[in-house]
Structures are given as C-alpha cells and as structure tokens.
C-alpha cells in the first residue's frame with residue numbers, strides 16, 4: 001500500500017528549476033527586497049504549467065472556442081446572466097487561496113493551492129460538459145484526478161459522501177447579494193463517484209490557469225453529470241456520512257436531484273433533456289446517456305432506478 005502525504009511547499013519546487021535559478025541570479029545581481037516584488041509569480045499563476053500529460057479519457061471532438069468557454073458561463077455568484085461572469089468575475093482574488101479538507105477524514109487539514117498543485121502531475125482532459133439547460137461544450141481542462149487528493153486525506157470508514165463548498169464573499173461576488181441560491185454554493189458526490197478516475201480536480205483550461213469566470217483557482221469537473229455538479233472556486237472539501245443537500249436541490253427539489261447524471265430519457269420538469277445544442281453549432285445533437293461516458297460510469301449505478309435517483 002502506497003503511503004500518501006500532503007506535499008509541503010518548498011519555493012524551489014513550485015517554480016520550475018530554470019526559472020528559480022534565473023530568479024536567484026537576478027536577485028543576487030540586482031539585490032534588494034523591493035525588487036523581489038517585481039519578480040514573476042510562480043509559473044502556474046503567470047500562465048503555463050510546463051509539461052502536461054495527455055489523457056486516454058480525452059474526446060477527439062472539436063473544441064469549443066476559448067471565447068465561448070470563457071464568455072458564456074453559469075456562475076451565479078456573479079449574476080444569473082451568461083455574460084455576467086465574464087463581465088464581473090475579473091477581479092476575483094485567487095491568491096492566496098486555501099482549501100479546507102474536513103469532516104470524516106483521518107487528516108483534516110487546510111491546504112494552500114500550491115500544495116494541492118503538487119499532489120499529482122497535471123493532465124490535459126478534453127471533456128464534453130453538458131449543462132442542464134441543454135447546451136454543451138468541449139473543453140480542454142487541466143487538472144488531476146480528485147481521487148489523488150482524497151487518498152491524501154484518508155477518509156474514515158464513515159465517509160460515504162463528499163461535499164464541495166464554493167467561496168462565500170459577497171464583497172467580491174455581487175450575485176451573492178441576491179438569494180437566488182442558498183450561499184455558499186454547495187455540491188456533492190457519492191464517495192465512489194468522487195473517487196472515479198474521470199472526476200477531475202481542475203486548475204486550468206486551454207493550457208492556462210483557470211479564468212475567474214470558469215472557477216479559479218480550483219474547481220471540480222464531473223463530465224457525466226449536468227454542469228451544475230462541477231462546483232467552482234471551492235474553499236472546502238468535506239467528507240460526510242449522510243448525503244448532503246446541495247444548493248440546487250434546496251432551490252428546486254423536483255428539478256435538481258442529487259445525482260444529476262446526464263440522462264436523455266429523464267426530462268427536466270420544464271424541458272426535454274433528449275437533445276442539446278453544442279455551443280457554436282446550428283443543429284441540435286442527441287444527448288448521450290451519461291454524456292457519452294456510460295462505458296466508464298454506468299457500473300456506479302447498477303440496479304438503481306435512474307428516474308427516481310435523478
């Protein structure tokens with residue numbers, strides 16, 4: 001059994017070696033602490049992550065253009081319009097940023113984003129993302145399996161669910177001044193769903209750090225579920241014995257279930273889920289069971305009535 005540890009943050013390792021050495025040289029020649037403030041941020045914050053693994057789980061479908069991925073969003077903390085996040089999230093302060101790992105774990109801890117980035121190597125995962133509002137995108141995410149962090153946390157035998165809590169800060173998030181959802185935004189997964197290799201702890205897209213409107217600095221992406229399960233800008237990952245009530249379940253229990261698996265056969269009470277519009281395309285396409293990931297995830301739901309557990 002491999003022994004997992006939460007990584008510490010030696011500055012020399014956050015910054016790729018050549019940059020670190022160049023920085024030291026610069027400090028030696030230029031000297032002075034004031035100049036240090038002008039030095040580049042760690043590479044991941046400045047954009048660009050170095051070497052990135054490709055993933056066997058990536059789709060080869062055409063990518064949704066970057067402008068649509070960053071310009072057409074749901075992020076209710078910034079308003080309910082699709083262009084609100086791009087217009088209003090720009091100043092979200094994403095550093096320093098820490099995430100509480102709490103609840104039913106042997107090692108509750110608060111991790112800095114830089115520690116989280118060192119848990120596992122980053123991969124590019126090109127996933128379909130299907131919104132409950134019947135549009136979809138294809139996005140090249142950067143991240144690593146959430147399972148890697150969960151292994152570090154060592155859930156106790158009681159942990160059956162994982163809850164994700166997004167930032168609550170009405171000063172920065174003007175949408176939180178309205179009670180459209182119960183803040184903070186809370187989502188959740190069954191522990192086995194959270195451990196599934198497709199579930200991605202995500203820090204970037206299109207080769208760069210996540211833009212604020214896409215959930216910087218850290219979000220979840222669960223590609224076989226409706227988009228709202230993929231919580232953005234998370235500050236806590238909580239392990240629970242009981243199934244949590246998510247913000248969307250609370251807002252509309254008959255419309256948004258806990259599972260929210262993409263399912264063309266189970267309609268939303270107010271619209272069909274049989275088809276979707278891929279952003280940028282004219283004709284609608286058929287929505288696929290589990291958003292096309294049935295081969296990988298159907299066994300998680302063997303024997304379950306998916307109309308009841310929607």
Ligand SMILES: Nc1nc2c(c(=O)[nH]1)N[C@H]1C(S)=C(S)[C@@H](COP(=O)(O)O)O[C@H]1N2
Nearest residue numbers: 073074075076131166185227228230231232
């Ligand atoms: N905290 C938070 N996370 C969120 C949302 C939100 O409003 N707040 N919207 C969800 C919805 S409905 C979708 S479709 C996806 C959109 O992710 P994207 O903007 O990166 O495409 O984010 C999800 N995560």
Ligand SMILES: [Mo]
Nearest residue numbers: 131132227228
């Ligand atoms: Mo969505």
